[in-house]
Amino acid sequence: MIEILTTGLPNTIQDLGRPGHLALGVSHGGAMDRQALAMANLMLGNDPSAAGIEVALHPFRLRTNVDTAVAVTGADCVVSVGNRPCPPWWAMTIRAGETLVLEAPRTGARSYVAVAGGLDLPLVMGSRATDAKGGFGGLGGRGLSRGDRLALNPAQCRLPAGGIGAALEERRGAVDGFASAIELRVLPAAEFDAFTPEAQAAFTGSEWNITSDANRMGYRLSGEALSLVSPMELLSHGIVPGTVQVPPSGQPIIQLADANTCGGYPKIATVIEADLWRLAQAPVGARLRFSAVSIEASTEALRMNRQRRRDFIAARNLMVGEQRRP
Structure with missing residues (x-):
């Protein structure tokens, strides 16, 4: 106890x-x-x-x-x-x-x-x-x-x-978002092409701040407003942790562990699973920067994370085994 x-x-x-x-x-x-x-x-x-x-x-x-x-x-x-x-x-x-x-x-x-x-x-x-x-x-x-x-x-x-x-x-040094922006890798989401070229460039080309409107459900960011090519209405659809939605204000919202299961805002990107820990460790006020990667790069990053876990298990078992020897 x-x-x-x-x-x-x-x-x-x-x-x-x-x-x-x-x-x-x-x-x-x-x-x-x-x-x-x-x-x-x-x-x-x-x-x-x-x-x-x-x-x-x-x-x-x-x-x-x-x-x-x-x-x-x-x-x-x-x-x-x-x-x-x-x-x-x-x-x-x-x-x-x-x-x-x-x-x-x-x-x-x-x-x-x-x-x-x-x-x-x-x-x-x-x-x-x-x-x-x-x-x-x-x-x-x-x-x-x-x-x-x-x-x-x-x-x-x-x-x-x-x-x-x-x-x-x-x-x-990966999550000191005050000394330098925290780097997050993203994949383009379903409505990426619905945003203007200027918004697409601003999303990956500028820094974003985590506002005080941040909890386990998601982080609301502040920065350059992201605009759509034309207004659009979407039916609510499934979203997952890492989804970056853009409401009418143009200020992105990143869905996190307790994310809603569905939503209707356009989605510009998704933070790859291997980088979600960086968001978890990013405090209010920290700066973020997004970089686009391929699906192959996202899959490889996840594979490497899992391999590091397997390597640690093997190393721990070896250390504990050595400790038990007479």
């Missing part, structure tokens, strides 16, 4: 989501930064889809009443376990009565906390993820509150002495 000591309502229980229910009006949901949560679980030997905690509001503190192990990934923030400093993207043991503390991020926006075995919560439509819009999943569809107690699944977690970490080179 772990107890939440310091939190905010934006902090929720998440896993890798509940795909396959868009036809029922249920969004994919799950962790905004799926790569970060999956890696936190893998460091502990959990299934990558095990439920953990998405921390969007820092500082965050929890205490455990059992000896276990925790992993923290995502945003670059100061982390301590029982007053011992913990490196970024690291898993280590935590003793009964000790406290895990996450301070405000230096860069990035969301941290992920995984616990050995994963959080023991009911499955709803095959997932433990919190769906705040629907009011289900996680802890009754709500954010975490001080005093919440979360049960853990049984686990036998083996870690090397001092813990284990993951270093992902592509994340270094």
Whole structure:
């Protein structure tokens, strides 16, 4: 059992989501930064889809009443376990009565906390993820509150002495959207050709700012207004995380993890799946820049992400195996 000591309502229980229910009006949901949560679980030997905690509001503190192990990934923030400093993207043991503390991020926006075995919560439509819009999943569809107690699944977690970490080179400096614009690769969407040549050029040729109108459903951006060749009306149709819609204001909206399942605004582009973690780690006020890529490049980026996960599993198994030798 772990107890939440310091939190905010934006902090929720998440896993890798509940795909396959868009036809029922249920969004994919799950962790905004799926790569970060999956890696936190893998460091502990959990299934990558095990439920953990998405921390969007820092500082965050929890205490455990059992000896276990925790992993923290995502945003670059100061982390301590029982007053011992913990490196970024690291898993280590935590003793009964000790406290895990996450301070405000230096860069990035969301941290992920995984616990050995994963959080023991009911499955709803095959997932433990919190769906705040629907009011289900996680802890009754709500954010975490001080005093919440979360049960853990049984686990036998083996870690090397001092813990284990993951270093992902592509994340270094990738989400400091104040020092430089965060680069996002996109594919043209169905209505791309309905926008004027000037709007098409502005979309990829200028920078965009994330406004304060930003949450797990989507980010509204500010920048040069994007115009259509001529007014158009569309019936509502399916949309997915990463879809970039353009309402009549001309200011784009990027749909994210808790995106609506359908919408009627014209779509100019879609952020590729391999880059959605960059959006998850982009804070309000950060600058974005879009670059168009091919479907082949998008597929290759996703393949590389999955290969890095497999490489890490192999490396972890080797390290744990070496640790167990007499």
